[in-house]
Amino acid sequence: MLIEQKLTILADAAKYDASCASSGSKGTRTGSRLGTTEGMGICHSYTPDGRCVSLLKILLTNYCIFDCQYCVNRVTSDTPRARFSVEEVVRLTIQFYQRNYIEGLFLSSGIIQNADYTMDQMVLVAKSLRVDHKFGGYIHLKTIPGASDQLLEEAGRWADRLSVNVELPTPADLKMLAPEKKAPEIEEAMDTIKSRIDQFKADRKAGFKPDRFAPAGQSTQMIVGATATPDLDILNTSASLYSKQHLRRVYYSAYSPIPHADARLPGRSPPLVREHRLYQADWLLRFYGFQASELVAEADRNLSLDIDPKLAWALQHRDFFPVDVNRASRELLWRIPGIGTRNVDRILSIRRHHRLCISDLKKLRVAWNRTAPFVITHDHNPGLRSLDKLGLRDQLKVKEKQLLLFDSDESSIDGQL
Amino acid sequence: MQTYTVETFEEWRGIARQLLRSRVSPGDVCFHEQSSQGSLFDAAQEEQSVAAAEATTVISVPPKFLNLARVVACHRDPDRFQLLYRLLWRLTTLDSRLLEVHTDDDVYQVRRMEKAVRRDIHKMHAFVRFRKVISEEGEQFIAWHRPDHRIVRLAVPFFARRFPAMNWAILTPDESVVWNQTELVYGPGCSQRDAPAPDELEDLWRTYYGAIFNPARIKLKAMVREMPLRHWKTLPETEIIQELLDDAPRRVAEMIARQEGHARSAADHLPAELTWDALRDAAVICRGCDLYRDATQTVFGEGPTDARIVLVGEQPGDSEDIAGRPFVGPAGDVLNDALAQAGLNRAEIYVTNAVKHFKFERSETRRLHQKPSAREASACRPWIEAELKLIKPDILVCLGATAAQSLIAPGFSITRQRGEFLPSDWCGSTIATYHPSAILRSPTPAQRQATLSLLVDDLVRVRARLNEITHGTVS
Numbered sequence: 001m002l003i004e005q006k007l008t009i010l011a012d013a014a015k016y017d018a019s020c021a022s023s024g025s026k027g028t029r030t031g032s033r034l035g036t037t038e039g040m041g042i043c044h045s046y047t048p049d050g051r052c053v054s055l056l057k058i059l060l061t062n063y064c065i066f067d068c069q070y071c072v073n074r075v076t077s078d079t080p081r082a083r084f085s086v087e088e089v090v091r092l093t094i095q096f097y098q099r100n101y102i103e104g105l106f107l108s109s110g111i112i113q114n115a116d117y118t119m120d121q122m123v124l125v126a127k128s129l130r131v132d133h134k135f136g137g138y139i140h141l142k143t144i145p146g147a148s149d150q151l152l153e154e155a156g157r158w159a160d161r162l163s164v165n166v167e168l169p170t171p172a173d174l175k176m177l178a179p180e181k182k183a184p185e186i187e188e189a190m191d192t193i194k195s196r197i198d199q200f201k202a203d204r205k206a207g208f209k210p211d212r213f214a215p216a217g218q219s220t221q222m223i224v225g226a227t228a229t230p231d232l233d234i235l236n237t238s239a240s241l242y243s244k245q246h247l248r249r250v251y252y253s254a255y256s257p258i259p260h261a262d263a264r265l266p267g268r269s270p271p272l273v274r275e276h277r278l279y280q281a282d283w284l285l286r287f288y289g290f291q292a293s294e295l296v297a298e299a300d301r302n303l304s305l306d307i308d309p310k311l312a313w314a315l316q317h318r319d320f321f322p323v324d325v326n327r328a329s330r331e332l333l334w335r336i337p338g339i340g341t342r343n344v345d346r347i348l349s350i351r352r353h354h355r356l357c358i359s360d361l362k363k364l365r366v367a368w369n370r371t372a373p374f375v376i377t378h379d380h381n382p383g384l385r386s387l388d389k390l391g392l393r394d395q396l397k398v399k400e401k402q403l404l405l406f407d408s409d410e411s412s413i414d415g416q417l
Numbered sequence: 418m419q420t421y422t423v424e425t426f427e428e429w430r431g432i433a434r435q436l437l438r439s440r441v442s443p444g445d446v447c448f449h450e451q452s453s454q455g456s457l458f459d460a461a462q463e464e465q466s467v468a469a470a471e472a473t474t475v476i477s478v479p480p481k482f483l484n485l486a487r488v489v490a491c492h493r494d495p496d497r498f499q500l501l502y503r504l505l506w507r508l509t510t511l512d513s514r515l516l517e518v519h520t521d522d523d524v525y526q527v528r529r530m531e532k533a534v535r536r537d538i539h540k541m542h543a544f545v546r547f548r549k550v551i552s553e554e555g556e557q558f559i560a561w562h563r564p565d566h567r568i569v570r571l572a573v574p575f576f577a578r579r580f581p582a583m584n585w586a587i588l589t590p591d592e593s594v595v596w597n598q599t600e601l602v603y604g605p606g607c608s609q610r611d612a613p614a615p616d617e618l619e620d621l622w623r624t625y626y627g628a629i630f631n632p633a634r635i636k637l638k639a640m641v642r643e644m645p646l647r648h649w650k651t652l653p654e655t656e657i658i659q660e661l662l663d664d665a666p667r668r669v670a671e672m673i674a675r676q677e678g679h680a681r682s683a684a685d686h687l688p689a690e691l692t693w694d695a696l697r698d699a700a701v702i703c704r705g706c707d708l709y710r711d712a713t714q715t716v717f718g719e720g721p722t723d724a725r726i727v728l729v730g731e732q733p734g735d736s737e738d739i740a741g742r743p744f745v746g747p748a749g750d751v752l753n754d755a756l757a758q759a760g761l762n763r764a765e766i767y768v769t770n771a772v773k774h775f776k777f778e779r780s781e782t783r784r785l786h787q788k789p790s791a792r793e794a795s796a797c798r799p800w801i802e803a804e805l806k807l808i809k810p811d812i813l814v815c816l817g818a819t820a821a822q823s824l825i826a827p828g829f830s831i832t833r834q835r836g837e838f839l840p841s842d843w844c845g846s847t848i849a850t851y852h853p854s855a856i857l858r859s860p861t862p863a864q865r866q867a868t869l870s871l872l873v874d875d876l877v878r879v880r881a882r883l884n885e886i887t888h889g890t891v892s
């Protein structure tokens with residue numbers, strides 16, 4: 001099979017993977033002759049679906065012996081199959097990198113023979129890039145569930161980031177749709193990686209020069225909308241992954257229907273906006289001091305789709321407002337709809353010089369319409385009247401609902417809510 | 418009013434320093450970009466100011482501001498130097514922490530320029546596309562790029578760090594730069610005509626770009642916002658955007674057509690209530706996959722329904738298909754022989770298959786066995802699962818890979834993992850061994866004998882295990 005055909009099949013098979021970021025690694029590997037991982041991830045291109053192209057994101061192979069019901073590559077699917085050799089992936093990565101098309105490689109794979117064999121092939125790709133080609137660019141390896149600790153260890157040595165996909169929000173979901181994948185196995189792999197990362201950090205702190213181990217940390221992905229599991233459970237899973245396993249990111253990927261799907265799977269994707277609301281809620285968990293239980297107040301234990309979760313919280317807690325931007329603490333400022341963490345920092349420093357007015361907030365590009373009912377500035381006090389209005393929710397809904405339902409909301413990407 | 422011609426940050430810094438020392442307020446000075454007055458006059462004044470200032474105060478400027486000014490100086494706005502001086506004046510004479518006030522008009526403007534320049538640098542890092550050129554001097558990677566602002570010197574050290582061991586050059590209208598693996602050498606600007614010919618890798622890059630695009634989601638505005646049209650000329654992948662868009666409706670229609678309908682499986686034919694009679698009746702008319710079409714009949718399991726041992730083969734063969742009973746052909750003979758050697762009585766065992774219809778290919782004279790696909794095995798699994806649920810055997814024996822992969826683990830290998838008792842979802846003592854037809858297929862009599870004795874060994878283990886379970890030494 002020609003390399004073009006393989007690339008078509010194996011890039012297509014990887015395209016639903018949500019994690020494309022190349023950020024998180026500080027400094028470049030010593031001894032590198034090609035490639036750096038400095039700074040924030042660079043998007044080298046954008047496809048007409050509006051998504052960024054940063055890494056060469058491919059599968060080593062889409063042959064797979066597993067039968068995960070939500071996946072096009074499952075053994076019982078009749079999708080066209082291909083397999084790259086280790087050398088082919090290495091060559092493609094180097095050639096693309098030299099021309100400045102990409103930041104690096106994101107490699108995952110279907111399972112061939114068994115978990116260890118597959119993981120070993122992936123590790124060989126990373127090792128060859130680092131050792132034979134002195135490659136210093138970004139490498140993200142998606143680990144194979146059930147691979148040995150020894151292989152995880154080696155993967156972490158060559159990769160910037162490792163991910164272990166939890167796949168579905170709860171162990172019960174996993175049992176139903178991916179019975180060959182075991183929740184404890186996934187957790188164990190995360191534990192192994194976490195403890196190696198911790199050890200690396202401790203060694204470095206103690207003044208040793210340990211081998212690098214996944215300097216960009218670990219991340220995971222879960223598919224939402226394949227089962228009926230509500231957002232509250234999803235966010236609780238994420239919150240525990242952040243606190244227990246110290247994950248850098250949890251990626252949410254809206255389930256997209258696959259050919260000949262199992263009858264237990266829904267016939268259509270969840271609305272994209274659900275994915276965005278989850279990302280927004282995820283930012284609020286990590287950077288705004290919110291708890292999952294605070295964010296999901298709806299009776300059906302899901303986030304509301306028509307307004308963002310921060311605004312939804314504010315509308316449920318009107319007694320908390322208005323908040324005075326000239327006096328309130330950082331934590332209180334974080335709770336104001338439309339004011340992101342970056343602007344909270346700015347407000348706090350401007351406050352030392354003068355009292356903020358509406359014009360200040362507008363210059364900071366605060367979404368004033370959304371913010372106005374909730375804040376007091378030097379020249380604005382909404383009083384309680386507007387907060388008591390029953391129609392406030394409708395009034396604050398973004399006008400272009402159309403856009404919101406189909407398009408990604410900026411804030412789900414940059415976290416400024 | 419003093420007038421200065423300034424092109425670069427360094428020039429501006431020198432002049433600004435003198436002006437500050439001589440306490441020239443921003444209103445009394447004017448910065449030009451292109452020289453319109455006698456430069457001799459400027460130079461004279463410059464020297465004069467330096468001399469005057471030397472003796473006076475030391476001016477401290479926050480380093481943050483200098484970094485900011487270095488970036489803003491690359492902006493193409495003709496007022497940038499004026500603005501920078503005004504801000505510097507305010508910082509040094511009025512409020513040294515002015516930069517914290519993001520909403521101050523001057524700070525706001527300077528920050529906006531800074532953002533524009535930084536974005537431009539970022540886009541240069543992203544959108545430079547090298548093309549490999551081979552000449553007598555060897556391999557060189559050359560790119561042509563048009564930045565919005567004068568950022569070449571700020572942007573290219575990044576490439577030197579990233580591609581230290583390549584010879585590369587970046588050509589821009591303002592200036593060009595060459596990296597010879599030791600240092601950056603700047604030269605005059607170039608026109609796009611100087612750009613090298615396309616690189617052969619560009620086809621492969623476009624292939625990748627086309628494959629990762631999701632035709633079900635078109636967001637052109639988002640794409641153009643991040644990848645402005647003015648850069649498209651140098652981005653090879655943009656050539657196929659129109660093609661991708663034109664083809665998107667067809668691809669989406671195809672995706673939808675393929676997605677339609679859920680997978681068929683035997684689960685659609687299972688009886689509502691799980692009894693032996695209902696189960697056998699239902700299996701007769703199963704349409705869970707296409708195998709029923711060409712086969713004669715469903716071949717269901719056979720044996721006592723309270724058997725302690727269940728044997729699972731792959732699928733019925735030619736004779737079984739005609740007889741409607743499992744393991745009655747040549748493979749059945751081998752099985753009977755092996756069971757007898759191991760001291761097991763077939764009459765006490767429930768014998769069945771992972772797939773219940775015969776899959777074959779017709780040759781001129783015979784029907785040739787074909788291995789069922791993973792899809793067929795999974796479609797048929799509900800039957801074997803129901804049989805096991807009803808019998809709850811003490812020991813489950815998988816004959817061959819199809820049964821083992823269906824009931825133990827997807828990657829199961831008979832050669833490596835046979836003969837070992839493992840717990841499975843169906844039975845605490847599950848074991849896999851060779852399928853009798855593997856013995857029939859052995860090329861030499863010696864191999865035939867060797868494989869048969871392994872099968873017998875494993876069946877002996879089954880008998881021993883049965884005894885242990887009976888006597889309670891294992892459960």
Ligand code: SF4
Pocket residue numbers: 064065066067068071072073074075109110111178
């Ligand atoms: S193991 Fe991975 S590739 Fe294989 S079916 Fe499951 S999700 Fe798909």
Ligand code: SF4
Pocket residue numbers: 682683700703704705706707708709715772773774796797800
């Ligand atoms: S092979 Fe199995 S699933 Fe397919 S039609 Fe026959 S009994 Fe049904």
